[in-house]
Amino acid sequence: MKQLLILSGKGGTGKTTIAGAFIKLAEAKAYADCDVDAPNLHLIINQASEVKRSNYYGLPKAVINPELCLKCDLCRQYCRFEAIQTGAVYVINPFACEGCGVCQAICPAGAVAFQPVQAGELMLYAGEAVFATAQLIMGSGNSGMLVTEVKKLMRSAVNDVALAVIDGSPGIGCPVIASISGVDLVLIVAEPSVSGISDMERIIKTAEKFQTRVAVCVNKYDTNPDITRKIEAFCQDFGIPFVGRIPFDPKAVQAINSGQSIVDLDCVSGRAVKDVFDQTINRLNQSGNFQSFAGLLRMSSDRIPT
Missing domain, CATH: 3.40.50.300 (P-loop containing nucleotide triphosphate hydrolases)
Incomplete structure (x- = not known):
């Protein structure tokens, strides 16, 4: 063809x-x-x-488990895409997240995971x-x-x-x-x-x-x-x-x-x-x-x- x-x-x-x-x-x-x-x-x-x-489904996006999150703020500090939003709980903006994995690697509590997102x-x-x-x-x-x-x-x-x-x-x-x-x-x-x-x-x-x-x-x-x-x-x-x-x-x-x-x-x-x-x-x-x-x-x- x-x-x-x-x-x-x-x-x-x-x-x-x-x-x-x-x-x-x-x-x-x-x-x-x-x-x-x-x-x-x-x-x-x-x-x-x-x-x-x-x-x-494109690249997976990071999500934060609020029950495990210590609010240590390391993920926000190390995220170069400014995808971490703070407040009563830490959440990740899926439109800003590039799936680089830094937040997961730096989190001391293992509160960050990756899940597939429909693109x-x-x-x-x-x-x-x-x-x-x-x-x-x-x-x-x-x-x-x-x-x-x-x-x-x-x-x-x-x-x-x-x-x-x-x-x-x-x-x-x-x-x-x-x-x-x-x-x-x-x-x-x-x-x-x-x-x-x-x-x-x-x-x-x-x-x-x-x-x-x-x-x-x-x-x-x-x-x-x-x-x-x-x-x-x-x-x-x-x-x-x-x-x-x-x-x-x-x-x-x-x-x-x-x-x-x-x-x-x-x-x-x-x-x-x-x-x-x-x-x-x-x-x-x-x-x-x-x-x-x-x-x-x-x-x-x-x-x-x-």
């Missing part, structure tokens, strides 16, 4: 819109939403099957197609670990599937790193802005750490044609596949608001994304060695005029 991951350097570039279109065009039988902080792929991909939910919820739709996603509980960490679990859940539920489409998180943080691991190609949805160029470059550098191939497209390219041309020139100069442009299209908003993909309507963005899809799948199916961009990207800030 080949895995295509769709990323963007920031939110709002149209990453999920394009991911939804790719799923429809490929008639994909396996896909996942790895933006666990704010999953929204389910809004445009209707699922007929019932969802199977399971709790996700999110995994969801699996397994019908004609398999769709895995998750929702991180507000204030919880370990989003990268939850992304890994989403991908495992998708892979465990499919049999003999040629392609999996994964909608990733924006940026280059832990969820993105976990999303990139093990995929065959990353499609970067670039924004035609000065910051969009920097965002694109950061993702390319991140993907290079995993020796993962990349391709680039520009969404809403006609909102800034000059920057779009600079992005295309950047890709040409550094040998990065550029797989197309998608214009700004008010009908795209209409499609999303009605719970549809842009390829479900006859619109300019839907027609343009079909060409991007064809070129991306062609790149995905091509065999070839990973090309390092590290040396070239060190010069990129000077090479791209702003």
